Amino acid sequence: MSAAEKLHAHPTATGMSAAPLVMEARGLIKRYGHVTAINGADFELRPAEILAVIGDNGAGKSSLIKALSGALIPDEGQIFLEGKPVSFRSPIDARREGIETVYQDLAVAPAMTIAENLFLGREILRPGPLAKLLKIIDKKKMLDEATRHMQGLQFAIKSMSQPVETLSGGQRQGVAVARSAAFARHVVIMDEPTAALGVREGNMVLDLIRQVRDKGLPVILISHNMPHVFEISDRIHVHRMGKRAALLNPQKISMADTVSVMTGAIRPEDLSADVLAH
Amino acid sequence: MSAAEKLHAHPTATGMSAAPLVMEARGLIKRYGHVTAINGADFELRPAEILAVIGDNGAGKSSLIKALSGALIPDEGQIFLEGKPVSFRSPIDARREGIETVYQDLAVAPAMTIAENLFLGREILRPGPLAKLLKIIDKKKMLDEATRHMQGLQFAIKSMSQPVETLSGGQRQGVAVARSAAFARHVVIMDEPTAALGVREGNMVLDLIRQVRDKGLPVILISHNMPHVFEISDRIHVHRMGKRAALLNPQKISMADTVSVMTGAIRPEDLSADVLAH
C-alpha cells in the first residue's frame, strides 16, 4: 500500500461516505457490572492493510475485537461493514461475512485432533450427494489439507491427527493462526497471535500475515510485540482505557514515542500531525 | 554477579562436587508415546542468577521445568538440589523445598478471586489457636496482602475480590507472577511470564524478577522475547530438540547469533569459546 493511498480522504462522518473503509465502528460501549471494557471506542479498517491494535493490558483490545467479530454484543454503538451498518448477534453472523478471528484464549477443542480443529464448522465432505446429505467427512483429505495449511508454519508438529491438548503452548497458537489464515474471505482478526511463539515461529506467522494481506485481505493484529508491530503494520491503532487514543503512522513515529502514547506518558494531542495516520 | 564468578569451576561430574549449583539435572528423559519431550537434557542453576531458557516452540522447555518443579516425573535422569539428589514425586515436594513456579497455562482457579488464587494452599489464618485448628481464613488480611503483592505490578485491576475469570489475559498472567514472587524461598521458575503482557507490564515483571534475584534467589526464566532475555539474564540456556544445546553468555554473544543457535542455523560446536557461559 503506497503512502499516497494512505493519505486518501478519511471519512469523518459515521461511515455514510463512500470511503474505502472495510470495517468501521463508532462509539462502541460494553460494560461488565462496574467495569467498562469498551468505553466509546471508534475503529477503522482500510482495504488490504495491516492494522496493528496496541495497548496496555486490560485496555479493552480483546473486548473491542470480540465486538467486531460478533463474539460479544456491545451495549451501544454501531459497526459498519463496507459502509453498511451491521449488527452481529453471534460469531456466525461475522463468519458469514468472511471475517475470521484468532481469539486470545484460542478457542480450540482440546480432545480433538489438529485437523478437526482446523476444519471445525467447515469440514471437508466426501464427494457424492449422499455424503453431502449425511455430511460424511473426508478424513484423509482433511488430514492432507491440514498438513498443507500448516506447511507454511513449520511448528515441528508430528501428525495432524494428534489431539490439540498434547501440543505445546506455541504449537496450539499455530493451529489457531493457520485456521484463520486459511479460511478468511474478507477480514482476518488476530488477537496476539505471536504471544507464545518462538523467534522463528513468530517470523513465520508474520510472513503468513503478509501473505494474507497480499491476497488483498485486511488484517487486524493485536500485539504487545513492538518490533513485530513496527515491522509489519501499515497503521497503528492505540487503544487506551477502553477507547482509541490515536491512529499512528509507524513509518513516521518512533517506537519509544508509540509506547509513550500507549502508556499515557504522551498525550495524543501533543503529537505532531505528521506522525498521525489517517 | 561478576564475570569472575561466572567463570567459577563448573562441575563436569554428576553434581558430586561442592560447586555452588543451586539446582542441577543430568540426562533427563520424558517420553509421551512416540514423542520424546525431554531427550537427555542437562541443566544447571547458580545461586542468585537469572538463567534464561530459550528455544523453539515444542523444544521441550515447559516439559523440562515441569520436571524441575515436580509437576512431571521424568522417565530417566537425576535432579540435584544444592548438590543432593532429590526426586520430586509431586509439586508438593518441590514447594516444600521453596521452589515456586509460574506455569505457562497459569494454573489458576477461574471462579475464585484474585486474593484466593494468590494464597491458594497457604491462606492467611486468623490469629488464635481455634482459628488455627479450624484453619479459619482472614479474608480481610488476605485482601490487603493481595493488594500489597500486586502493588509492584500496576495491572489496572480494580479489586482483589474479583474472580480471576473476569480478568484480561495479561492481568491473569500478573496474578500468577505475583504469586510466585511473593512466596519463593529458594528458586523461582517462570514459564513465559511476559508472553501476554504489554510493554509497560512486561517491564514491571522484569523489575520484579530483578528484585527477586536481588533478594538472593535464583530465577529460571523461559521466554521467547529476546530483548527481555538479553536485558535481564546472566546466562542463557539454549534448549533444542529436547536437550540443552548450549550455555551462552549474553554479554558476549549477539542476539542474532543466539537466535541462530536456537534455530539450528549455527551448530554450538562452531561457536567461539568466549561466547559460551560456564
Add this chain to the structure above:
Amino acid sequence: MTQPTTAPPAKSGFQMPSLSTLGPLIALLLACIFFATQSDRFLTGNTLSLVLKQISYVAVLAIGQTLIILTAGIDLSCGVIMALGSMVMTKLAVEQGVPAVLAILLGLALTTVIGGLNGVLITRLRLPPFIATLGMYGIVFATTQIYSNAQTINNLPPALNFLGNTFNVLGVPFTFGAVLMVLLFALAWFFLGSTATGRHVYALGNNPEAVRLSGIFTDRLLIGVYATAGLFYGIAALILVGRVGAGDPNAGQTENLESITAAVLGGTSLFGGRGNVLGTLLGAIIVGVFRVGLTLAGVNSVYQVLITGILIILAVATDQFSRRKS
C-alpha cells in the same frame, strides 16, 4: 481424581475405537472367564443370545444417553419417555384401532418431540440438563400413568410384536430387536465418527465456546441431539414392546441410571466430549453378562446386588489400570 484430568487425551473417537474400548473389553473378558469357571452353562451361544435380548432396549436408550452425555449433558427422562412411547404405540393400535405401523410412527414422533423439548428447555431457558430432564421425568411419568390409567395393554398386533420374534443362527435364537440394537450402534458409531455433525457433538462437549465461536449453531445442534436421543428412546420403546409382548406403563423408571451406567462403564466421561458409543455397547453387555452369569452361578438375589456392585468397581478399575500401563 475427576474425569477430565484422568481421561487419556486420545479418546476423541476419531480413530478406530480400539484403544478407548480396550479397558472395558478386558474387564468383560475377565468376567466371562470367571463365570465360565462357575457354571458350565455359561459359555454357550444361548447366553450370548440371552444377554443381547435382555439388554437390547436399555442399550438403545443408552445410545441416546451417550449422545447427550458427549455434549456434557445428562438425561434423566429417557426411561419414562420410552414408557410413554410404548403406551402410545400399543394403546393406539389396540384400543383406538389405529393401524399398527401408523401407531408406531406416531409413537416415534412423540418421543422425538419430547426429546427435542428437553433440548429447548436446556438451550432456550438455559436450564441445567439435570434439572430440565428431571422435571421432564415427572411430567412424562405422570402423563403416562394418566394416559394409560396404569393399565397394561395386551393382545398386540403382530407388527408391534415383531422385534420380539427370533430367528436361528447355528441353532441359537436371536431376536430381531437385538439385531436392530446392534445396527443402531453401528449407525451411531458412524454418525459420531464420520459425519461433520457427529464431530460437532464431541466438540460441543469439549469446548462449547470454541464451537460457538467457530460459527456452528450450538443451540440448534443441541436441540437436534436431544431430539435424536428421543427418537432412539422411541425405538427402544418398540423393542421393549416386542420383547414384553405388552404395553407396560410401569416400565422405564430405573432405566435412566442404567443407561448412564452403560455409558460411563464404557468409558464416556460425564464431563462431555470424550467417549465412544461402542464403549456404551460394551458397558451394557457387561451389566447383562453380570446378571446372567450371577444367576447361572446360583447367587441369591441380595448377593447378586452385592457382587454386581463389586464387579462394577473392579471392571472400571481394570480399565483405569490398563490405561495407565499403555
Add this chain to the structure above:
Amino acid sequence: MTQPTTAPPAKSGFQMPSLSTLGPLIALLLACIFFATQSDRFLTGNTLSLVLKQISYVAVLAIGQTLIILTAGIDLSCGVIMALGSMVMTKLAVEQGVPAVLAILLGLALTTVIGGLNGVLITRLRLPPFIATLGMYGIVFATTQIYSNAQTINNLPPALNFLGNTFNVLGVPFTFGAVLMVLLFALAWFFLGSTATGRHVYALGNNPEAVRLSGIFTDRLLIGVYATAGLFYGIAALILVGRVGAGDPNAGQTENLESITAAVLGGTSLFGGRGNVLGTLLGAIIVGVFRVGLTLAGVNSVYQVLITGILIILAVATDQFSRRKS
C-alpha cells in the same frame, strides 16, 4: 447450554450468599404465593414446621452431596449409606443391647468410613465418582438387607428417638432434627466460605490441576470430603431414625437423586467449583414446599408428580431469568 458457560462468574461463595441464592429464593416466594391462594391452611407456622421436619434428613444428605458436587464429583450411595447407618444404630441398641449413645457413635463411625472408602476408590483407583458410588450403592444396599435380615427395628430407646421430639415456638412444634439440620447448614456454610480447607474444596472443583500444582494434597483432600459427607449421612440416619421412630432397611433408595436435586435446584453446578450450600437448603425447602403445598391444595398424587415436574423447571427458569437480568 452446559453449566460452565452459563453459570455467572461471581458464584464462588466467598462473599455473602446474597447474590447466588437470589434466584431460588424468588422461585420459592412465587411458589408460596401460589399455594397461599390455593389453601388457607398454607400460610401457617405449621406448614413451615412440616416442611422443615420432612426435608430434614434429605437436606442433611444434601449437605454431603453438595460438598462432593463442589469437587466435581457425585455420590449415588448417600441414601443407602444412611440406611445402613440407621440399621446399625437401631439394631445395636435394640437387639444387641449396646448403650444408645455408643450405638449412635458406632453408626456415625461406620458411615464416615464408608464415605471415606468412596474417596479412596476415586483417588487411588482413579474411578469416576459416578462408578465408584454406584458400585458402593449395590454393596451397601445389599449389606443393609443382609445385616438387618430385611427386618424393621422398632421400640427404640429414647436417645435414638430424640431428634424426632418436638418443642414449641409460638405454639408451632419444631423437631430437634430440623433444628440440627439448620445448624449443620450454618456449619457447612462457614466451613466452605471461611476455612482454608473449604476454599480448597471449591478450588478443586474449579481446576484440580491448579490445586495440585499449588502443593495441596488433593487426594487427601478428596478423601476427606467424601468421609465428611459420610459423617453427614450418618447424622441424616439419626434424624431419619428419630423422625420415623424405627430403623427401616428399605430407606434411602431414591434419596441420591433427591439430594442431587436439592443441590442443583440451589444453584450448584454439577461440573464442580460453583455453588453454595445455603442454596442447597433452599433447594430442599422448595421441594418440600411443593409437596406440602400440593397436598394442601388437594392435588391427586399422580398430578402432584406432574405439577412438581413443571414447578422444578419453572423454579430454575426463574433463577436463570433473574440472573440474566442482573
Add this chain to the structure above:
Amino acid sequence: QGSQPIIGLITKTDTNPFFVKMKEGAQKEATRLGAKLMTGAGKSDGDNAGQVTAIENMVAAGAKTILITPSDSKAIVPAIAKARAAGVMVIALDSPTEPASAVDALFATNNYNAGLLIGQWAKKTMGSKKAVIATLDLFPGQPVGIARHNGFLEGFGVAGVTSKSMSQVNTSVACAQDSFGDQAKGQTAMENCLQKNPDINLVYTINEPAAAGAYQALKAAGKEKDVLIVSVDGGCAGVRNVEAGVIGATSQQYPLKMASMGVAAGVNYAKTGKKVSGYTDTGVNLITNKPAAGVKSQTGKYGLANCWGQ
C-alpha cells in the same frame, strides 16, 4: 367444602394397577357419599418415609380419616401413632401393621395366606411329579414379597418356612430372582432361570405382570406347556390369563372392596364420631379352572366377575 369430610388414602405407589384400582374404588365411594378424597403414595414400593410424609401432610390438610396400605408394617407405626394422637382415625388396607393394634382397624387380605393357597394348589396339581421351582420375587427386603413367597413355600410343603424371615431359598428352590413386579424384569428373570436350569416346571410369581413376563420367556423357550405358573393378585388381566391357561392359579384379592369399606367407615366417623375397629378380612379366593382336591377354589368366571382393573 368446610363440612365435607376429608378422607386420605395413601397407597404404596402410584403405578401398580392394584393401587390405582383401589384409588378408583375409593373415589367412587367418596363421590357417592359426598366426601372429599385426597390421595398420596410413596415413590416406590418400600418407601416408608414417603408415606410418613403423606400422613403428616394429610393431617395438616385436615383429613379426619386416613386409609393406608403400609409399605413397611413396622416402620410406619410411630407416624400412625402421631396421627391418631391428633384425633385421626387410621385404617390399614391390604396389609396389617405390626403390631396390628397400631391402627384403628384393618381391612385386608392376608398375603401369607394368599401364598399358602397357591402353594397348596401347586402341590396337589403337581402330584407325584418332582417339582423344580423358580420364584420370581418382588425385590430384596419387601414384606409383601416375603409373605407371599414364604406362604407359597409353606403351602407347597417345604419344611422350616416361617412367615417372618427373608425370602427363603433352600435346596427346594432351583432359582430365585427378583422381578420387581414388572413384566419386562420378570421376563428377564425367567429367561435367566431357564438358562440356569432348563428343568424348571413350577414358577411362583409375585404378581400377574411378572407371571405374564415369565410366560413370555417360557413361550420363547417352547416350554409354556410343561411349566405351571402360579401367582397372586386377581386383577382382570391376570384372571383372563387364568382363563387362557397361561397362569395355573392365582390368589384373588379385593382392593376395591377394601377401599370402599374404608371410605364408608371414614364418612361414618365424620358423621357420628364412631370409629371402626378390629380386623375385617376382605378375603382371598383361589382362582383356577383346574380345581385341586382339598383346596377350595373359584372358577375363572367368578374371578372375572369379581376382578379389579380392566
